Amino acid sequence: MADGSRPVEDLHLRNLSKKFGDVAAVDDLTLTIPAGSFFALLGASGCGKTTTLRMVAGLEDPTGGTISIGDKDITGLRAFERPVNTVFQSYALFPHLDIFENVAFGLRRRKVKDVSAQVEQMLALVELGPMARRKPAQLSGGQQQRVAVARALINRPDVLLLDEPLGALDLKLRRQMQIELKRIQVEVGTTFVHVTHDQEEAMTMADTVAVMNSGRIEQLGHPADIYELPRTVFVANFLGQSNLIQGAPAGHSGDDVLVSAFGETFAVPAARSFAVGTDVIVGVRPEKMTILDLVDEHRVPEAHNRVHGRVTDVSYTGVSTQYLVMTPWDQELIVFEQNVVVGDRCEVGDEVVVHWSTQHTFGLDGSAGTSVGVDPEVLALEAAAQALIADAPES
Amino acid sequence: MRWLRRNLIGIIAILVLVYLFIPIAVVIALSFNNPSGKFNTSWNEFSLDAWKNICGVPGVCSSFVTSIQIGLVSTLIATLLGSMIAFGLVRYRFRGRGTTNLLIFLPMATPEVVMGASLLALFLNLRFPLGMGTVMVAHIMFIISFVVVTVKARLQGMDPRLEEAARDLYASPRATFRYVTFPLVLPGIIGAALLGFSLSFDDFIISFFNAGTLVTFPIFIWGAAQRGIPVQVNALATLVFVVALLIVLGAQFVGNRRRKALEAPVPEPILVDRLSRS
Amino acid sequence: MVAVVPTSAAAQPASVMAQRRGRTGYLLLFPGMAWLAVFFAIPFVTLFLTSLQKPIPGKPGKYTSGLQFSNYADALVEYWPQFLRSFVYAGIATLLALVIAYPLAYFIAFRAGRWRGLMLVLVIAPSFASFLLRTYAWKTILADEGVITSTLNSLHLLPDGRILNTGIAVVAGLTYNFLPFMILPLYAALERVDPRLIEAAGDLYASPQTAFRKVTWPLSMPGVVAGTLLTFIPAAGDYINAELLGSTKDRMIGNVIQTNFIEFRDYPTASALSIVLMAAILVLVFTYIRRAGTEDLV
Numbered sequence: 001m002a003d004g005s006r007p008v009e010d011l012h013l014r015n016l017s018k019k020f021g022d023v024a025a026v027d028d029l030t031l032t033i034p035a036g037s038f039f040a041l042l043g044a045s046g047c048g049k050t051t052t053l054r055m056v057a058g059l060e061d062p063t064g065g066t067i068s069i070g071d072k073d074i075t076g077l078r079a080f081e082r083p084v085n086t087v088f089q090s091y092a093l094f095p096h097l098d099i100f101e102n103v104a105f106g107l108r109r110r111k112v113k114d115v116s117a118q119v120e121q122m123l124a125l126v127e128l129g130p131m132a133r134r135k136p137a138q139l140s141g142g143q144q145q146r147v148a149v150a151r152a153l154i155n156r157p158d159v160l161l162l163d164e165p166l167g168a169l170d171l172k173l174r175r176q177m178q179i180e181l182k183r184i185q186v187e188v189g190t191t192f193v194h195v196t197h198d199q200e201e202a203m204t205m206a207d208t209v210a211v212m213n214s215g216r217i218e219q220l221g222h223p224a225d226i227y228e229l230p231r232t233v234f235v236a237n238f239l240g241q242s243n244l245i246q247g248a249p250a251g252h253s254g255d256d257v258l259v260s261a262f263g264e265t266f267a268v269p270a271a272r273s274f275a276v277g278t279d280v281i282v283g284v285r286p287e288k289m290t291i292l293d294l295v296d297e298h299r300v301p302e303a304h305n306r307v308h309g310r311v312t313d314v315s316y317t318g319v320s321t322q323y324l325v326m327t328p329w330d331q332e333l334i335v336f337e338q339n340v341v342v343g344d345r346c347e348v349g350d351e352v353v354v355h356w357s358t359q360h361t362f363g364l365d366g367s368a369g370t371s372v373g374v375d376p377e378v379l380a381l382e383a384a385a386q387a388l389i390a391d392a393p394e395s
Numbered sequence: 396m397r398w399l400r401r402n403l404i405g406i407i408a409i410l411v412l413v414y415l416f417i418p419i420a421v422v423i424a425l426s427f428n429n430p431s432g433k434f435n436t437s438w439n440e441f442s443l444d445a446w447k448n449i450c451g452v453p454g455v456c457s458s459f460v461t462s463i464q465i466g467l468v469s470t471l472i473a474t475l476l477g478s479m480i481a482f483g484l485v486r487y488r489f490r491g492r493g494t495t496n497l498l499i500f501l502p503m504a505t506p507e508v509v510m511g512a513s514l515l516a517l518f519l520n521l522r523f524p525l526g527m528g529t530v531m532v533a534h535i536m537f538i539i540s541f542v543v544v545t546v547k548a549r550l551q552g553m554d555p556r557l558e559e560a561a562r563d564l565y566a567s568p569r570a571t572f573r574y575v576t577f578p579l580v581l582p583g584i585i586g587a588a589l590l591g592f593s594l595s596f597d598d599f600i601i602s603f604f605n606a607g608t609l610v611t612f613p614i615f616i617w618g619a620a621q622r623g624i625p626v627q628v629n630a631l632a633t634l635v636f637v638v639a640l641l642i643v644l645g646a647q648f649v650g651n652r653r654r655k656a657l658e659a660p661v662p663e664p665i666l667v668d669r670l671s672r673s
Numbered sequence: 674m675v676a677v678v679p680t681s682a683a684a685q686p687a688s689v690m691a692q693r694r695g696r697t698g699y700l701l702l703f704p705g706m707a708w709l710a711v712f713f714a715i716p717f718v719t720l721f722l723t724s725l726q727k728p729i730p731g732k733p734g735k736y737t738s739g740l741q742f743s744n745y746a747d748a749l750v751e752y753w754p755q756f757l758r759s760f761v762y763a764g765i766a767t768l769l770a771l772v773i774a775y776p777l778a779y780f781i782a783f784r785a786g787r788w789r790g791l792m793l794v795l796v797i798a799p800s801f802a803s804f805l806l807r808t809y810a811w812k813t814i815l816a817d818e819g820v821i822t823s824t825l826n827s828l829h830l831l832p833d834g835r836i837l838n839t840g841i842a843v844v845a846g847l848t849y850n851f852l853p854f855m856i857l858p859l860y861a862a863l864e865r866v867d868p869r870l871i872e873a874a875g876d877l878y879a880s881p882q883t884a885f886r887k888v889t890w891p892l893s894m895p896g897v898v899a900g901t902l903l904t905f906i907p908a909a910g911d912y913i914n915a916e917l918l919g920s921t922k923d924r925m926i927g928n929v930i931q932t933n934f935i936e937f938r939d940y941p942t943a944s945a946l947s948i949v950l951m952a953a954i955l956v957l958v959f960t961y962i963r964r965a966g967t968e969d970l971v
Contacts, residue, residue: 059559079562080571086563092556096578105574106564151564408780411773412792415799415852418810422802425813436813476705487698495702498709504902504958506910508927509947512934513716516723516944536712539705597804599913600927604934616805620917624809632803639801640794647790 008035009070011056011159011191016065017215018051025051027215029065033159033208038185038192040206042199044238044375048215049195053161056193058082069158080109085152086161090168091144093136099123099147100132106155122154125184142173149181153188162194166201178204199239203227211235213373227285231274233364236283237373243289243333244370245282245307249275257363262329266305266361273363281366287336288360291323294351306355307333311346321345325354419636426629433623445626449634452625458615459631465527465602465611466595469534474588476535477542478580484543485550502540510537511604518605525607533601538591545590549583593639717951724944734938741941748945752929756949759925762840762915763908766847770855770904771897773848778859778896779889783868796856804850808917811846812837815918838920846914854903862896863889898965906954926950 011033018026026048033039041049054060056067058079066075074082085106093102100119107115123129126146136144145165152160165181166174182205185192196202202209203223210220211234219226219235230236236244247261256267259280266282275281284305291311292299300306312332313324316339323335323346335354337345346352371379399406425435429442450456484495502510514533518525557579561571599613606614616628724744726736749756781792799807815821815836825831836842866889874884912927926946933943 057559057563059562079559080565080567084563086560088556088560088563090554090556092554092560094557094560094575094579105561105566109565109567109570109574155564404776404780405784407776408784408792411777412795414773414849415796417814418807418849419799419802421810421813422806425810436809437816437818476708479701480705483698483701486692487701488692488694489698489702495706498706498714502709502713504906504954505951506906506927506954508910508912508930509720509951510713510716512930512943512947513720514712515934516719516940517712517716519940520719520723532712536708539709543705593800597800599805600911600931603931613803613805616803616809620805620809624806629806632806636798636802640798643794643798644791647794 008158008189008191009072010035011193012066012068013052013056014066014068016052016055016067017063018048018055018060019063024215026055026062029215029217031210031217031220033191033193035191036189037208038182038194038206040194040196040202040209041212042196042202042209042239043212044197047212049197049212050163052212053086053163053193053195056159057084057086057161059086083158084161085155085157085159086163087145087148087152087165089164091136091148093144093147093151095136098133098135099128099139102136102147103151103154105151110155118154122150126150141169142177145169145177146180149184153184153190156188157190159191159193162192164196165194166196166198174201181205203239209239211239213238229272229362230283230364232372233281233366233368233370234373236362236364237371241286241334242283243286244364245331246366246370247280247282248278249280256358259363262327264307267303267358268361268363269358272361275363275365277365277367279366281364281370283362283364284356284360286322286334287320287338289333289335289354289356291325291335291337291346292353292355293346294353297353300353300355301357304355304357305361306353308351308353309333311348311350311352314346314348325352422629423633423636426626426633428626428629430623430626435624435626435629442626445630449627449630452627454610454615455625455627455631458610458612461527461610462596462612465531465534466592469531469538469595470588470591472531473535473538473591474542474584477539477587478546478584480539480543481546481550485547499540499543502537503544507537507598507600508604511601514601515604525605526609529605529607530602530609530611533605534595534598537598537601538594541590541594542584542587545587546580546583549580553579589642596635720944720947723940724948726941726944728941736940744941744945745949748942749949751942752926752946755924755926755929756953758840758923759909759927759950760953762844762847762925763905763911765844766851766908767855767901767905769844769848770852771859771901774852774855774859774900778856778863781860782863782866793857793860796853796860800853805913805917808846808850808913811842811849811918815842815845837918838923840919840923842918843915843923843925846918847908847911850911850914851904851908854907855900858899858903859893859896862893862899866892894965898962902958902961906958909954910950 013029013031013033016026016029016031017024029048029052041052043049051060055062058074058077058081062075066073068074069083074084094105097105100116100123103122104115104119107118112118120129120132123132126149128143128146128150131139131143136147139147145168148165162181166177169177178201181192194202194206206223208220209223209226211218211226213234219231226235227240230239230242233244236242245261245266247259247266250258250260250265252258252270253267255270257270257273257275257280259266259268259282261282268282273280282305294308297306307325307327309325309327311323312326313322315322318339320336320338323337325333325335327333333354424438426445427441427443428435428438429440429444430437431439445451480499483489484492489495511533514529514536515525517523518529523529553576557575558571561575562568566574597613598611599617602611603614603617610618612631616624619625619628722738723736725739725741726744727739727741729735729737777792777796781789781796785792813819817835817837822831822836825836826834831841833839836845870888870892871884874888875881879887909925910927912925912931915923915925915928930943930946930950933939933946
């Protein structure tokens with residue numbers, strides 16, 4: 001256990017794989033999670049993130065590879081022999097035991113003396129002291145969540161695993177618990193490995209985010225770095241939203257790579273371009289773009305990339321306004337505009353020019369198309385909407 | 396008219412419940428009867444004689460005790476064997492799952508008369524002496540299936556994460572079973588045992604085939620029906636009915652109180668300031 | 674492009690309890706399954722062998738092993754009316770039980786609110802009083818001079834002028850005795866039906882009757898199948914109701930098996946009849962389950 005005498009150590013996964021039949025849930029994963037960090041594994045359901053977590057917990061046997069904490073290989077240890085604890089999805093609190101006994105469970109199994117002082121201290125930490133003698137079913141979702149955290153943390157594990165810990169809470173409580181979990185982590189200094197499908201949750205809480213897809217890690221880094229500079233189409237679409245334009249390489253200009261698409265030429269800084277082949281995708285985040293009425297086109301700075309189009313939808317969301325702009329090649333771009341100026345907004349039907357700095361542009365390998373990582377349900381919805389529009393009777 | 400249409404189904408439901416209790420009312424009422432002739436089938440006059448002297452007729456109480464003995468022993472053994480099967484079925488892989496399931500399902504789909512006859516055929520062929528032993532053997536046999544089904548449902552309904560959580564919290568497989576799995580399955584096992592006891596206690600057909608000269612409470616009633624059932628039988632049956640009803644209603648009451656406690660939510664304290672203070 | 678809709682349902686991990694291999698499983702199963710094999714499966718073999726035995730001449734009640742398949746033909750020729758009657762009585766009783774049980778099960782599942790638990794207790798409570806005594810009580814209720822019989826008689830509804838000692842009394846007894854076996858599975862199935870589905874049907878222009886026919890009834894089908902089987906099987910094999918409430922003209926196959934086995938000691942005939950009854954019921958159960966499309970009864 002990570003008590004004062006022993007420093008917290010890094011968690012290493014080396015060539016970790018897990019196959020269910022022929023399906024590789026986790027595929028040759030190598031990863032070091034630094035001691036004391038708040039690490040998020042982010043991905044859609046079925047990407048292998050939960051399987052990875054369960055292998056670290058010892059609840060699933062890897063098909064290959066090793067797991068170690070510091071120099072100690074724990075791959076062969078069974079779940080109850082590992083210095084790792086889990087906050088389960090939907091908490092898995094023991095319904096027949098009261099809160100006190102739930103929290104004391106791990107200590108009692110390890111025959112620790114003086115359980116009650118530790119449990120009371122832990123319950124005080126999560127502000128549940130008065131609830132000690134209640135059964136889990138008598139607690140609200142947020143309280144149950146804190147019991148689950150207390151029950152795991154009281155064992156002072158080397159690594160705390162959190163499996164979608166906030167998934168069962170409503171939005172408001174989720175935001176509150178994000179802050180609280182982060183504070184607890186800072187306070188106890190334990191390595192937290194947090195599995196989630198909620199990108200906002202991952203970005204808010206973690207100092208390192210790993211985006212997982214099909215059993216592999218697509219990109220790993222600080223949340224802001226990943227967001228500002230996605231390296232694959234999957235990350236660009238899965239983490240936040242992106243406008244992606246399919247094109248082809250068209251030479252160089254200074255430090256910029258040029259890409260031509262649908263008759264336009266876009267400049268991408270060479271350091272921000274990850275394309276290798278003949279298919280290149282030019283990408284930009286919606287909030288980096290500025291929208292101007294066509295008559296004001298002379299105000300677009302020289303060094304900016306630009307696209308002409310027609311406004312097809314305007315949604316006012318308070319903080320910002322979201323525009324949909326149809327390009328001449330029938331692609332809808334999404335643009336977020338901060339509502340700093342009152343009035344003077346574009347309207348549906350306006351001919352506009354959309355522009356953005358080359359410094360905000362990124363280049364991606366485009367061999368797999370622009371929709372990798374988009375929620376398939378969203379794609380289906382878009383297709384259905386197109387069909388509805390096409391079928392609508394002329395009026 | 397509108398009121399009637401809205402509440403029609405409720406009225407029918409209550410009528411059906413009343414219908415279910417008509418014979419019970421008759422049984423209870425006749426326990427306070429002083430029958431005019433041998434047969435206690437029609438009301439004559441009020442009397443507490445049977446209640447005051449509940450064992451007054453030879454054989455009534457001894458058959459009653461016999462049935463309780465058979466019920467207790469059969470239930471104990473069948474609950475143990477059936478629970479073991481349920482655990483094996485849910486938690487282990489083995490060959491012959493189809494045959495196993497069939498062998499558990501069939502006793503519940505077999506008419507009692509066929510089960511009674513086939514067991515008797517076995518005992519006769521083996522020249523096995525009929526008596527309390529054979530009746531217990533038969534009862535254990537038909538209770539096992541009900542126990543398996545009940546306990547299996549409970550096990551399957553259990554969140555597998557609870558056992559994972561126990562393992563994660565340093566519980567060895569043995570400790571996981573002792574502190575998590577068993578306590579959670581226990582209500583199912585108790586329920587199965589209560590059901591098993593009531594099936595055994597009330598069984599007539601299978602017992603009758605395999606009892607030889609042994610007289611259980613239902614066999615006593617059957618025999619007495621020809622020459623008139625003594626009022627004491629009604630008194631004892633009323634007693635059993637009331638005790639069983641009280642047990643079940645008690646369990647219901649406890650369950651309700653627990654649910655009430657859940658309905659009173661506890662205020663959500665703010666964790667953040669406490670954390671910053673500690 | 675990605676919509677910023679928060680996904681509400683969290684991803685469900687594949688954490689169904691893994692089944693272990695090894696000897697422990699067999700050890701857990703062995704004692705109980707051995708009990709069932711020895712005292713349920715093997716008796717069927719002996720029952721079958723007994724059904725083929727032939728009498729020892731000059732020794733009534735004694736039989737020797739043989740392959741007397743004619744026992745079956747003889748038994749069926751002699752007792753086919755009782756067989757037929759058993760299935761007809763059990764069938765009518767099952768239908769009546771379904772009609773009586775459905776409104777109650779429906780009410781408990783959808784309308785009972787906080788009375789639900791109590792009503793369920795009331796449904797099983799009658800089983801706490803002796804089966805035989807409850808059946809016997811119908812003798813009092815349906816007695817010739819009783820309220821029910823005289824009322825129906827004054828309306829000239831009874832062909833024989835009485836209920837007791839007729840088939841009507843036997844069917845009434847069967848219906849009553851196995852009613853809880855119908856109510857409970859129906860309730861279990863209805864309880865799983867989301868009441869919002871019925872509201873949705875109403876929202877989509879279904880009248881209450883249509884909503885019932887197209888939504889509630891099909892969804893309660895597993896309960897209907899389980900309930901009818903749990904009522905029909907014991908009713909078809911029962912002989913207590915026929916014995917206590919009927920006359921010798923209303924005897925069912927159970928009565929025949931019982932008297933042949935225990936009183937006449939005609940073991941081959943009784944065994945042959947038992948085998949036929951069991952076979953008939955199994956054929957019925959499996960075709961019924963297949964046609965109704967529910968196979969998870971166990």
